[in-house]
Amino acid sequence: FTGLCMRFGPARAFALGARGFASRPPAVLSIQSHVCYGAAGNSAAVFPMRRLGVEVWPVNTVQFSNHTQYAEGWEGLPTPTEQIGLLAKGIERIGALGRCSAILSGYLGTEEQGGAVLDVVRRVKAANPAAIYCCDPVMGHPAKGCVVPEGVQRHHAEASAASADVLCPNVLELGVMTGSEPDTPQAVVRAARALLGAGSARLVLVKHLAHAGLSPDNSFEMLLVGHEEAWHIATPLLPFGRPPVGVGDLTSALFLVGLLQGRSPKAALEHTAGAYFEVMRATSEAEEYELQLVAAQDGLVDPPRSFEAIALDA
Secondary structure (H helix, E strand, O other), rough: OOOHHHHHHHHHHHHHHHHHHHHHHOOEEEEEEEEEOOOHHHHHHHHHHHHOOOOEOOOOEEEOOOOOOOOOOEEEEEEHHHHHHHHHHHHHHHHOHHHEEEEEEEOOHHHHHHHHHHHHHHHHHHHHOOOOEEOOOOOEEHHHHHHOOHHHHHHHHHHHHHHHHHHHHOHHHHHHHHOOOOOOOHHHHHHHHHHHHHHHOEEEEOOOOOHHOOOOOEEEEEEEEEOOOEEEEEEOOOOOOOOOOOHHHHHHHHHHHHHHHHOOOOHHHHHHHHHHHHHHHHHOOOOOOOOOOOHHHHHOOOOOOOOEEEEEEO
């Protein structure tokens, strides 16, 4: 991953001092869903990123009462597509868009929002060529009650895959994006490298291996794939009455922050695993359905338990 460290170095340099902004931390334009209650989308990503010392400029693709996996349903509406671009234009008008170190995108409320997100990415990179685009291609899981509008999967498989610098799919989303069904870590690496070869991405973080992992019944596993190296990491599964939602939104945000703060990709993965585990520990101990981000906030910064990423031969 040496070349990747060099690739992401300018974003850190910009955040820490280029163009006269020496006292300013990295800034992330985070374009995701928002829930009034609970932790999903921006509601799972914004607080952890800020707690880790990053400025976050949230743009909400939808505003829902709660996440969509409650049996009782939810209320709320998607954000009008044109508003996404208007908000970026307003930030640009006041001269701040060039301070943006990264764009993080997640859940889309409509297929058309995908095009608006990519327009914002182009606008940001014109203002700051060192900015990176990290895409969490949320595609839904109907069996779990997580739904996305028609056309969103196609958008991610085609446009997002071609445009992102960092992609953060789970194993099911990786399969959709590559037209495959990876069921082993080695198959996941091959699929991830197919994405790397087809677009601009330098890294693919498969943020949940699930059935394709080495020990899916006992561990939460992630796999980080570059052009030449791959790293596997695992944390123990904890007991839950209902598994919390928003874990992927959290892990994508944590990993991006690690890159922006100058960690190597491997070190960013290890910090992500430790911080994730602390949130899950706090949530499990509280016997809560929603991620307990506030209770776990100190562990986001300095996780009490560390996990080592292991190089995977593939």
